Amino acid sequence: MKEKRTARRQEYKDRQRQEIMDEALELFSARGYHQVSMQDIAQSAEFAVGTLYKFFKNKEELYRAIILDLSEKFGSALGQALGQGVDEYERLISYLKIGGEIFMANTQAVSLYFVETRGARFNLRAGLDEEVLSRYDQILERLSKVFAAGIKNGIFRSLDPDYLARSLDSLASTFLFAWLDDPQKYPYEKSLRMMDEIFFHNILVADYVKS
Amino acid sequence: MKEKRTARRQEYKDRQRQEIMDEALELFSARGYHQVSMQDIAQSAEFAVGTLYKFFKNKEELYRAIILDLSEKFGSALGQALGQGVDEYERLISYLKIGGEIFMANTQAVSLYFVETRGARFNLRAGLDEEVLSRYDQILERLSKVFAAGIKNGIFRSLDPDYLARSLDSLASTFLFAWLDDPQKYPYEKSLRMMDEIFFHNILVADYVKS
Amino acid sequence: MKEKRTARRQEYKDRQRQEIMDEALELFSARGYHQVSMQDIAQSAEFAVGTLYKFFKNKEELYRAIILDLSEKFGSALGQALGQGVDEYERLISYLKIGGEIFMANTQAVSLYFVETRGARFNLRAGLDEEVLSRYDQILERLSKVFAAGIKNGIFRSLDPDYLARSLDSLASTFLFAWLDDPQKYPYEKSLRMMDEIFFHNILVADYVKS
Amino acid sequence: MKEKRTARRQEYKDRQRQEIMDEALELFSARGYHQVSMQDIAQSAEFAVGTLYKFFKNKEELYRAIILDLSEKFGSALGQALGQGVDEYERLISYLKIGGEIFMANTQAVSLYFVETRGARFNLRAGLDEEVLSRYDQILERLSKVFAAGIKNGIFRSLDPDYLARSLDSLASTFLFAWLDDPQKYPYEKSLRMMDEIFFHNILVADYVKS
DNA sequence: TATGAATGAGAATTCATTCAT
DNA sequence: TATGAATGAATTCTCATTCAT
Numbered sequence: 063m064k065e066k067r068t069a070r071r072q073e074y075k076d077r078q079r080q081e082i083m084d085e086a087l088e089l090f091s092a093r094g095y096h097q098v099s100m101q102d103i104a105q106s107a108e109f110a111v112g113t114l115y116k117f118f119k120n121k122e123e124l125y126r127a128i129i130l131d132l133s134e135k136f137g138s139a140l141g142q143a144l145g146q147g148v149d150e151y152e153r154l155i156s157y158l159k160i161g162g163e164i165f166m167a168n169t170q171a172v173s174l175y176f177v178e179t180r181g182a183r184f185n186l187r188a189g190l191d192e193e194v195l196s197r198y199d200q201i202l203e204r205l206s207k208v209f210a211a212g213i214k215n216g217i218f219r220s221l222d223p224d225y226l227a228r229s230l231d232s233l234a235s236t237f238l239f240a241w242l243d244d245p246q247k248y249p250y251e252k253s254l255r256m257m258d259e260i261f262f263h264n265i266l267v268a269d270y271v272k273s
Numbered sequence: 274m275k276e277k278r279t280a281r282r283q284e285y286k287d288r289q290r291q292e293i294m295d296e297a298l299e300l301f302s303a304r305g306y307h308q309v310s311m312q313d314i315a316q317s318a319e320f321a322v323g324t325l326y327k328f329f330k331n332k333e334e335l336y337r338a339i340i341l342d343l344s345e346k347f348g349s350a351l352g353q354a355l356g357q358g359v360d361e362y363e364r365l366i367s368y369l370k371i372g373g374e375i376f377m378a379n380t381q382a383v384s385l386y387f388v389e390t391r392g393a394r395f396n397l398r399a400g401l402d403e404e405v406l407s408r409y410d411q412i413l414e415r416l417s418k419v420f421a422a423g424i425k426n427g428i429f430r431s432l433d434p435d436y437l438a439r440s441l442d443s444l445a446s447t448f449l450f451a452w453l454d455d456p457q458k459y460p461y462e463k464s465l466r467m468m469d470e471i472f473f474h475n476i477l478v479a480d481y482v483k484s
Numbered sequence: 485m486k487e488k489r490t491a492r493r494q495e496y497k498d499r500q501r502q503e504i505m506d507e508a509l510e511l512f513s514a515r516g517y518h519q520v521s522m523q524d525i526a527q528s529a530e531f532a533v534g535t536l537y538k539f540f541k542n543k544e545e546l547y548r549a550i551i552l553d554l555s556e557k558f559g560s561a562l563g564q565a566l567g568q569g570v571d572e573y574e575r576l577i578s579y580l581k582i583g584g585e586i587f588m589a590n591t592q593a594v595s596l597y598f599v600e601t602r603g604a605r606f607n608l609r610a611g612l613d614e615e616v617l618s619r620y621d622q623i624l625e626r627l628s629k630v631f632a633a634g635i636k637n638g639i640f641r642s643l644d645p646d647y648l649a650r651s652l653d654s655l656a657s658t659f660l661f662a663w664l665d666d667p668q669k670y671p672y673e674k675s676l677r678m679m680d681e682i683f684f685h686n687i688l689v690a691d692y693v694k695s
Numbered sequence: 696m697k698e699k700r701t702a703r704r705q706e707y708k709d710r711q712r713q714e715i716m717d718e719a720l721e722l723f724s725a726r727g728y729h730q731v732s733m734q735d736i737a738q739s740a741e742f743a744v745g746t747l748y749k750f751f752k753n754k755e756e757l758y759r760a761i762i763l764d765l766s767e768k769f770g771s772a773l774g775q776a777l778g779q780g781v782d783e784y785e786r787l788i789s790y791l792k793i794g795g796e797i798f799m800a801n802t803q804a805v806s807l808y809f810v811e812t813r814g815a816r817f818n819l820r821a822g823l824d825e826e827v828l829s830r831y832d833q834i835l836e837r838l839s840k841v842f843a844a845g846i847k848n849g850i851f852r853s854l855d856p857d858y859l860a861r862s863l864d865s866l867a868s869t870f871l872f873a874w875l876d877d878p879q880k881y882p883y884e885k886s887l888r889m890m891d892e893i894f895f896h897n898i899l900v901a902d903y904v905k906s
Numbered sequence: 907t908a909t910g911a912a913t914g915a916g917a918a919t920t921c922a923t924t925c926a927t
Numbered sequence: 928t929a930t931g932a933a934t935g936a937a938t939t940c941t942c943a944t945t946c947a948t
Contacts, residue, residue, distance in 0.1 A: 096307045099921055101931095110930040112924080121922065225467045228447050236443035237436075256436045264475030286911095310938060321913040326940065497932095518729045521917060532934040537919070647870075647889045654869035658861050678858045686897030732942055734910095743909040745945080754943065913945080924934080 079117050082107045087128050091170040095125060132175045133197045139164055140201055148273065150212030151266060157205070158234055158257065162250045165238045173242075202227050217270050226265065233257055290328050293318045298339050302381040306336060343379075343386045344405045348412060350375055355415055359484065361423030362477060368416070369445055369468065373461045376449045384453075413438050428481050437476065444468055501539045504529045509550050513592040517547055554590075554597045555616045561586055562623050570695065572634030573688060579627070580656055580679065584672045587660045595664075624649050639692050648687065655679055712750050715740045720761050724803040728758060765804050766830045772797055773834055781906065783845030784899060790838065791867055791890065795883045798871045806875075835860050850903050859898065866890055 085107035089098040100121055104111040118124035143160035147153040165172050202224075209223035218226070237253035296318035300309040311332055315322040329335035354371035358364040376383050386405075413435075420434035429437075448464035507529035511520040522543055526533045540546035565582035569575040587594050597616075624646075631645035640648075659675035718740035722731040733754055737744040751757035776793035780786040798805050835857075842856035851859070870886035 100923080101921075104931090111922090111932095112930050113928090115923070116929075221470055222467065225448075225464075225471065228451060229444055229467075229471050232443045232447035233440055236439050240439060253436075256433065256440075259432055260436065260440050260475065261471070264471065311940080312938080315914095322939090323914065323941075324912055327911075332939070522919080523917080526935095533918090534920080534934055535932080538932075543918070643892055644889065647886075647893065650869050650873060651866055651889075651893050654865045655862055658865035659858075662861060675858075678855065678862075681854055682858065682862050682894070682897065686893065733944080734942075737910090744911095744943090745909055746907090748944070749908075909946100909948085911945105911947095913943100915941105915943100917941085918939090920936105920938080922934100922936100924932105925930100926932095927930085 075117075078109075078113075082109065082114060082117055082124070083128050083131060086124055087132075087171055087174065090125065090128065091174045129174065129194050132171050133194045136164060136172075136175060137197045137201055141204060144204055144208055149217060150208050150215065151217060151262065151270065152273070153208050154205075154212075154230065154262075155254075157208075158230075158254060161234060162238060162254070165235075166241070166250065169242060202231065205231060217267055218265050219267060221265070230257070230261060233261060286328075289320075289324075293320065293325060293328055293335070294339050294342065297335055298343075298382055298385065301336065301339065302385045340385065340405055343382050344408045347375060347383075347386060348408045351412055352415060355419055360428060361419050361426065362428060362473065362481065363484070364419050365416075365423075365441065365473075366465075368419075369441075369465060372445060373449060373465070376446075377452070377461065380453055413442065416442060428478055429476050430478060432476070441468070441472060444472060497539075500531075504531065504536060504539055504546070505550050505553065508546055509554075509593055509596065512547065512550065513596045551596065551616055554593050555619045558586060558594075558597060559619045559623060563626060566626055566630055571639060572630050572637065573639060573684065573692065574695070575630050576627075576652065576684075577676075579630075580652075580676060583656060584660060584676070587657075588663070588672065591664055594660075624653065627653060639689055640687050641689060643687070652679070652683060655683060708750075711742070711746075715742065715747060715750055715757070716761050716764060719757055720765075720804055720807065723758065723761065724807045762807065762827050765807065766827045769797060769805075770830045770834055774837060777837055777841055782850060783841050783848060784850060784895065784903065785906070786841050787838075787845075787863065787895075788887075790841075791863075791887060794867055795871060795887070798868075799874070799883065802875060835864065838864060850900055851898050852900060854898070863890070863894060866894060 082103065086098070086103045089102055089106060100111050100114055103124075104114055107114075114124065118127060140157060140161055143157045144153050146156040146160075205227035206223045209218060209221075209226040212218035213220050213223065234253075234257065237248060237256070238250070240248040241250055241253065293314065297309070297314045300313055300317060311322050311325055314335070315325055318325075325335065329338060351368060351372055354368045355364050357367040416438035417434045420429060420432075420437040423429035424431050424434065445464075445468065448459060448467070449461070451459040452461055452464065504525065508520070508525045511524055511528060522533055522536055525546075526536055529536075536546065540549060562579060562583055565579045566575050568578040627649035628645045631640060631648040634640035635642050635645065656675075656679065659670060659678070660672065662670040663672055663675065715736065719731070719736045722735055722739060733744055733747055736757075737747055740747075747757065751760060773790060773794055776790045777786050779789040838860035839856045842851060842854075842859040845851035846853050846856065867886075867890065870881060870889070871883070873881040874883055874886065
């Protein structure tokens with residue numbers, strides 16, 4: 063019984079923690095890390111500043127938690143996506159589709175995430191992102207393995223899988239940002255078709271038959 | 274004679290201005306805009322703080338000047354690169370080669386610049402970068418035109434040139450950042466070869482003969 | 485009960501606000517606006533600098549609040565004074581007496597206030613004082629009306645009431661400043677007598693009988 | 696001959712000094728002491744900043760020099776005015792007329808001067824003005840003596856001459872500032888007439904015959 | 907002698923963090 | 928346990944003053 067109460071309390075705390083992170087994410091992605099004060103976050107989340115510090119050691123930690131959370135969510139979703147499909151090509155297509163959906167459904171979160179995974183690699187708050195970066199590298203790793211498998215299974219041309227992984231990911235995010243800039247001009251369905259033409263058309267072996 | 278003196282003084286001032294910008298660039302790209310104080314810059318550049326304000330109205334202006342300077346340098350170098358070569362394929366190769374050289378010779382500068390052209394598009398200091406972004410868009414525009422010309426001249430397959438431009442640029446910078454992370458593993462010559470395999474192999478018409 | 489707490493807290497805040505203003509008034513009137521830093525005020529009031537900014541948006545606002553406060557206090561006291569007495573002469577005497585008392589009890593405050601109402605009219609921080617000046621003009625207006633009434637009632641000679649108002653006010657403050665300079669030499673009782681001789685002796689109609 | 700050259704040089708320097716002071720006066724009275732930088736003055740006067748420091752030890756000194764200069768000019772003009780007229784009444788009228796003329800011809804200068812002689816007595820840059828104040832006191836002293844003489848000569852009622860002096864001066868400046876505020880409403884000729892009515896009508900003995 | 911570039915102390919203001927209630 | 932008032936270090940920017948040319 064005591065346990066149950068503790069569990070309920072824990073759950074309650076988790077919800078509070080999440081609320082803070084959600085509110086902070088909104089503010090950070092709208093205005094940037096330095097343009098958002100702890101007061102701002104406290105106000106938005108309807109907590110006292112002091113309470114924020116009960117959940118997060120400091121501002122940096124809160125930021126890190128958000129980014130980590132995002133990278134986990136995105137990472138696992140993309141990981142799962144890579145498991146779906148009868149062959150490697152379909153898995154990659156699933157990756158592109160689900161990745162696109164996540165991206166387009168979480169544009170604000172995603173912008174923060176991308177600032178960290180791309181830009182941050184060499185700039186802002188270096189060190190904060192070790193973990194985030196490694197998670198991103200894991201995704202690339204998994205992508206890479208799919209390409210390797212595809213090559214082994216004879217449906218992809220024999221090219222360095224790591225390069226293939228980076229290429230595909232790079233194209234996808236480029237087109238998604240283009241969509242972010244101008245959704246009319248760069249609808250993601252078209253981007254998917256273009257990736258087929260530009261990338262897969264060349265990577266798939268000649269006699270591959272799309273299902 | 275008076276003129277000569279004024280000219281010499283101007284030159285001296287320009288050199289000072291450049292020194293400040295160089296030092297600031299180093300600091301900004303190492304630690305990020307907000308983590309660098311004007312005191313820091315002054316100290317590094319061996320000037321008094323007040324002197325910085327003789328050259329730049331405020332910190333933002335100094336930052337902007339640096340970014341603008343970079344975008345001009347890179348923009349014009351890449352623009353020129355695109356003019357070199359007997360056909361469109363060669364022009365793009367020239368673009369990739371010269372772009373790579375600039376990137377690798379100015380890694381710190383390039384990181385700042387890329388944070389602006391990529392990351393900044395959806396977040397930090399929006400407005401500051403209008404000019405930088407438009408310059409980046411110009412480059413894409415020019416790339417795009419080269420593809421269009423190549424298609425017209427029958428050496429490229431008929432695909433949307435805008436997508437082709439974004440794809441190529443995306444691949445190039447992805448591989449360059451990979452090089453930045455691990456130069457041993459991702460030497461740029463290999464990246465160039467990979468782009469040939471992954472991208473051009475598919476884009477060039479079958480009977481194109483490389484010179 | 486919640487209300488009571490809020491009320492008490494509000495009261496506490498008001499007291500703090502007043503403390504800051506009192507301390508700042510002391511410093512401003514002793515050394516002048518620009519010679520007093522926010523640090524100085526914080527130190528004197530035994531608060532942290534940040535706390536000052538909880539109560540006043542910035543230094544200017546703090547200054548303005550002080551001046552406005554003074555002008556309200558003085559204005560209403562003088563206004564009330566003008567309501568006391570059976571006829572217009574007595575009202576003016578009440579004005580002079582109460583005005584003198586306020587002045588002598590708040591010399592430091594008064595000096596700041598006068599710098600604003602006199603000096604400020606043509607120079608410093610124009611615009612800040614709109615409100616203060618209009619309040620001063622209101623007092624002159626009311627004085628003027630008392631003179632007009634006295635003329636109508638036949639106890640004052642028929643002279644321009646506006647000039648009379650300005651004259652009386654001018655004499656009173658001149659003598660009060662003389663007192664400030666040398667209280668021994670210019671006791672205010674003597675000044676009151678002198679104003680009777682120099683001013684009222686001439687303004688009152690011949691057959692007026694002082695009560 | 697050497698002397699002549701020295702004299703000429705001295706004259707030249709004096710002229711430069713005066714130019715600086717003129718320009719500074721303009722700026723100070725337009726914007727106030729703290730809102731004018733030495734750079735501003737140097738630019739307006741078309742000298743280098745360093746040159747200003749050849750003539751004045753520091754900013755404060757320059758300001759002091761200007762005020763002193765004004766107080767000398769005004770003081771001597773008023774002093775002279777007090778010497779003109781066949782009797783004491785006429786001398787005072789001359790004082791009022793010439794004082795008014797100076798005031799109205801030098802409004803910008805006069806505002807600075809008045810801030811110093813009136814307000815400054817208890818506020819801004821106390822200590823700076825010792826000399827200015829003593830000069831102002833001298834004028835009051837001389838005015839006072841004129842009243843004393845008038846009393847002795849039987850043309851003024853026997854009242855404390857010091858109070859009379861302060862009263863007259865107070866009325867005059869009050870009306871002049873009223874004119875500054877609204878020249879249409881408070882033309883100085885009317886003010887002179889009012890001073891006759893309000894002040895002299897009462898001070899002059901009954902059988903005094905105006906010439 | 908005049909210049910004006912360079913200096914750096916000093917001021918206003920912000921905001922992450924603490925801690926008494 | 929949650930609060931939010933209070934703190935004060937840190938930051939940006941200005942401007943009086945100096946001094947090498």
